[in-house]
Amino acid sequence: MLDTKIALKELEKLNNAPQTTERFQKYLWKSWALNEEFKTMGALSFEEKKKMGSVLSEAKTTLTDAYESKERKLSMEGINQKLNEDLIDISLDGKPLDQGSYSVLALVRREIEEVYKWMWFIIDYGHEIVTKYENFESVNIPLTHPATEMHDTIYLKDTDPSGLLLILRTHNSAHQVEDIMKYGVPLKLGSPGRVYRFENMDASHDTMFRYAEWLVIDKNVSIANFKDTMKKILSWILWKATEIRMRPSYFPFVEPGFEIDAQCTICGGKWCSLCKQSWWIELVGAGMVHPNVITNAGLDPKEWSGFARGIGVSRLAALRYGIKDIRYFTNGDLRFAKSFS
Ligand code: PHE
DSSP: OOOOOHHHHHHOOOOHHHHHHHHHHSSSSTTTHHHHHGGGGGSSOOHHHHHHHHHHHHHHHHHHHHHOOOOOOHHHHHHHHHHHTTOOOOTTOOOOOOOOOHHHHHHHHHHHHHHHHTTTTEEOOOOOOHHHHHHHHGGGTTTTSGGGGGTTEEEEEETTTTTOEEEOOGGGGGGGGHHHHHSSSSEEEEEEEEEEEOOBBBTTTTSSSEEEEEEETTTTTOOOHHHHHHHHHHHHHSSSOOOEEEEEETTTTTEEEEEEEEETTTTSSSTTTTTTTTTTTEEEEEEEEHHHHHHTTTTTTOOOEEEEEEEEEEHHHHHHHHHOOOOOOOOOOOOOOOGGG
16 A cells, blocks of 8 residues: 655655656556555445545545655745845946937027027028038138138038039028028028038137027118127027127128127136137127118018128037136047036
């Protein structure tokens, strides 16, 4: 007869779950040893059957219970072992993630875009590669103008499909005519973006810099409109009341033209590389749109007028954050780049 004690001893020795299941099939389920025992009961008398039946049932219960609890124990152990192996100590200091941060120029550009939206201007970034016609002639700069020379402008080897020479735009004004034609009039257009010039680099000049232009074309636009919007824009962007001066200037695409300088917030006029001890930093080029530009866009300058202004975003950012040299913006020094996020 099956000895439950031997079976239980055997069970004790087993220490992995699949082996336990396999071994216990020997005693339980289909091929169980107990089955054989039950089979022999047929030949027994009623009394013996009763006795044998209860012994075997008890053995079956004992073995099943023992097997099930052993199996539970083994699988719990398995789970615990796996947990231990994969243990993560959440109390340890983590490695800091190297997080990116916004470039200070992107932050200022976004603010300028907020101003555009607040004043209901359409924003169009234009493109950085343009034809000589777009950059110069369309905005009334004759090709004999010194700005068109190789020493002022960056030329590309390629031409556009119609054979016109391509250059990197020297100002966002290169899109004025195209945009007036594209959006129609009256128009309030903002064009932020990079521009390129063949410059001698110093604290306030770089060969690539960010600019943002405002163009308004409507009927009866006056210098008073220009001054009013200018004040609003600068007080928004500069955060604080900075002294501003307006002086007459010349740009071929405006008539009359002005320049607007802001007070140097870095040195207050004593000495600094940004304002070159002049107290003032040239920040805005502006003027009333030249009738030739309006004509080039297919409009009648007697009916339509407007103003345009361009603000140097890099200089603005330098003024705002007290940065003495605009080359910091692009020199890739991470200590600088990370300090504005
Ligand atoms: N395009 C001029 C520059 O790059 C700035 C400007 C814009 C002047 C609009 C007048 C009107 O310096």
